[in-house]
Amino acid sequence: MAKSSRRTFMAVSAVAVTSGLAGPAEAAERRKPPADPQLRAMLREIDPHRIEAIIRRLVAFGTRHTLSTQDDPVRGIGAARDWIQAEFQRYAESSAGRMTVSLDSFIQPVSNRIPVPTRITNVVATLRGSLTPERVYVVTGHYDSRVTDVLDATSDAPGADDDASGVAVVLELARVMATRSPEATIVFAAVAAEEQGLYGSDHLAQTFKDRGTDVQAMFSNDIVGTGDAHDGTPGDPRTVRLFVEGVPTAETAAEANVRRSVGGENDGPSRQLGRFVGDVAGPEVTGMRVRQIWRRDRYLRGSDHISFLLRGYPAGRFTEPRENFNHEHQDVRVENGVQYGDLIEFCDFAYIARVARVNAAALWSLAQAPGTPKGVVIDTTQLTNETTLRWQPGPEPDLAGYELLWRETTAPDWTHSLPVGNVTTATIDLSKDNVFFALRAVDHDGNRSPAAAPQPSS
Ligand SMILES: [Zn+2]
Numbered sequence: 001m002a003k004s005s006r007r008t009f010m011a012v013s014a015v016a017v018t019s020g021l022a023g024p025a026e027a028a029e030r031r032k033p034p035a036d037p038q039l040r041a042m043l044r045e046i047d048p049h050r051i052e053a054i055i056r057r058l059v060a061f062g063t064r065h066t067l068s069t070q071d072d073p074v075r076g077i078g079a080a081r082d083w084i085q086a087e088f089q090r091y092a093e094s095s096a097g098r099m100t101v102s103l104d105s106f107i108q109p110v111s112n113r114i115p116v117p118t119r120i121t122n123v124v125a126t127l128r129g130s131l132t133p134e135r136v137y138v139v140t141g142h143y144d145s146r147v148t149d150v151l152d153a154t155s156d157a158p159g160a161d162d163d164a165s166g167v168a169v170v171l172e173l174a175r176v177m178a179t180r181s182p183e184a185t186i187v188f189a190a191v192a193a194e195e196q197g198l199y200g201s202d203h204l205a206q207t208f209k210d211r212g213t214d215v216q217a218m219f220s221n222d223i224v225g226t227g228d229a230h231d232g233t234p235g236d237p238r239t240v241r242l243f244v245e246g247v248p249t250a251e252t253a254a255e256a257n258v259r260r261s262v263g264g265e266n267d268g269p270s271r272q273l274g275r276f277v278g279d280v281a282g283p284e285v286t287g288m289r290v291r292q293i294w295r296r297d298r299y300l301r302g303s304d305h306i307s308f309l310l311r312g313y314p315a316g317r318f319t320e321p322r323e324n325f326n327h328e329h330q331d332v333r334v335e336n337g338v339q340y341g342d343l344i345e346f347c348d349f350a351y352i353a354r355v356a357r358v359n360a361a362a363l364w365s366l367a368q369a370p371g372t373p374k375g376v377v378i379d380t381t382q383l384t385n386e387t388t389l390r391w392q393p394g395p396e397p398d399l400a401g402y403e404l405l406w407r408e409t410t411a412p413d414w415t416h417s418l419p420v421g422n423v424t425t426a427t428i429d430l431s432k433d434n435v436f437f438a439l440r441a442v443d444h445d446g447n448r449s450p451a452a453a454p455q456p457s458s
Contacts, residue, residue: 035446038180039364043286045176046356048349051168055352057083058164059344064145066193067118067153077192080143081121084190087171088125095178099127104189106203113150113196122200123190125174131183132396135371136208137363138187138218139173140201140304141166142194145342148331150195155331160344161225161320162328163194169221169356173363182367183396184216191304194222195329201304209311216372217273217450218315219362220305224355226348229322236321237348239289240355244274244316245296249309258456263409266294267436267453269314269372275413276450277316281361288354291321314372314450318355369449370396370441378432378454387432389454390425391439398443404428405438405451414438414451 058064061083062075070078085101092099104122108114123143129135145159146152158164167190174188193199201220208215227237247259248268259265274292283289297303297317305315324346332341375392389404401422405414419442420426438451 036364036368039361042176042180042360042364043357046172046353046360048353050175051172051352051356052347052349054087054168054171055160055164055344055347055349058143058167059158059160063147063153063155063157064143064159065147065153065157066120066144066196066199067115067151070119077144081123081192084123084143084167084171088123088174088188091171091175091178092125095127098130098181099125099174099178101125104200104204104207108193108199111197111199114193114199115151118193120193120200120203122192122204124204125178125188127174127177127182127186127188129184129186129367130181131398132371133185134214135184136187136213136215137184137366138189138204138208138215138308139170139221139359139363140189140191140204140218141168141170141221142192142200142304143167143190144192144195144200146195146329147341148329150329157342158332158344159342160347161342162223163221164344165223165225165347165352165355166221166318168352169224169359172353172356173359176360177364182364183398184367184371186363186367194304198302198304198307201307202310205307205311205313208313214371215308215313217362217366218305218308218313219359220303220315220317221319221355221359222303222317223319223323223328224352225320226346227321227351228346228348229324230327230346231324233322237351238283238287238354239291239321240358241291241293241319241321242274242277242316243293243295243297243305243319244270245309246271246294248312249296249306250312262456263436264453266412267438269450269452270309270316272372272438272451272453273314273316276366277358277362278413279448280365281358285361286354286357288358290358318359320351365447366450368443368445369447370394370399370443372450373402373439373441373452376439376452376454377457378437380432380456380458385431385433386427386429387437388425388427389437389439390457391452391454393424394441396441396443398445400442400444402426403440403442403448405440406430406435409434409436
């Protein structure tokens with residue numbers, strides 16, 4: 001056994017004795033506001049007035065239906081596409097060449113909700129990482145909109161909440177981050193054809209997959225317009241929901257067998273991502289409570305994160321706490337005194353700015369921390385009451401080392417952490433049968449990666 005592992009073994013003995021103190025101390029650590037002055041500055045720069053202006057502009061295109069006109073300069077999805085591209089381009093000018101803007105464009109053949117071959121275009125701004133550019137984080141909103149009939153391409157479809165609000169989050173993040181230099185790459189995407197069946201994000205995720213891109217997290221912002229359902233119930237303007245699945249959508253049959261045998265249903269990569277966001281983007285940092293919903297999405301609905309989950313990429317969906325379905329996917333009309341339609345008057349721009357701050361804290365913390373550890377295994381070659389983890393060394397030049405995490409099998413979140421140094425194996429005197437383990441990486445500034453749950457060695 002290596003020397004470093006032996007030292008780790010000794011250290012863990014000490015921590016296990018004082019475990020009653022380790023939990024609360026760690027919780028206090030998490031409640032501190034962000035130490036990173038760049039993040040604090042960005043959170044201040046996120047501007048509700050700019051968010052309002054973006055949503056007003058998007059609504060003014062009349063409809064952004066995927067099947068609407070693409071060559072009218074005033075109305076339709078083509079005009080919206082060109083405007084979003086020009087905005088990204090304007091932000092990129094302040095990036096000293098770090099941000100590039102591109103169109104991910106393709107012809108969707110006739111398919112469900114696509115009655116004629118249709119050009120679908122995602123508008124993408126990429127902010128290249130300074131240290132590990134091959135590591136990528138993606139944030140999206142969808143710029144297409146709809147009314148009651150999903151094939152109605154001509155009626156007014158303002159789509160203020162669904163999803164100009166998400167596009168405004170993405171644009172505002174791109175604006176404030178363009179002047180900064182994150183360590184990993186951040187991709188800001190306004191995707192299309194979400195309402196027709198996630199076609200835009202599906203193409204974007206497949207393009208990443210085909211290129212072998214190491215997407216380590218993705219967030220869809222979809223319906224993030226208000227904390228008030230406008231239905232007479234109390235508002236909840238300081239909460240945003242984050243949907244994160246436990247069992248991976250892309251899980252193979254062999255992986256499912258392992259998961260069932262070890263009880264891994266609460267430790268998929270997206271669930272770990274949710275825990276990470278809870279740690280770095282809470283109320284003390286963003287003024288918002290991130291209410292995690294431990295499922296893939298709402299009943300009957302699905303957003304663009306599913307396109308990434310299908311490719312095995314960790315992903316989640318931000319959405320407002322309580323929806324008013326009279327304001328989604330509806331013809332604009334008044335019926336029996338009730339206003340239907342996705343109108344801008346139901347948006348709360350300060351709320352959307354706070355959702356943007358949650359995204360900023362999550363994305364910046366991901367990009368500045370080391371990547372999620374890879375190749376993490378738990379030694380199962382013999383029956384023993386100790387636990388040995390092994391992993392691949394991370395590529396980050398500012399990597400300081402690793403921390404083991406563990407929790408009771410009934411606990412929702414990690415309760416214990418132990419620094420083990422810059423090593424690739426560690427043995428601790430706790431039984432793997434009795435707790436759940438994970439590993440995270442730490443850099444010299446104390447930035448911590450999302451946790452990676454180990455797979456059994458065989
Ligand atoms: Zn939507």
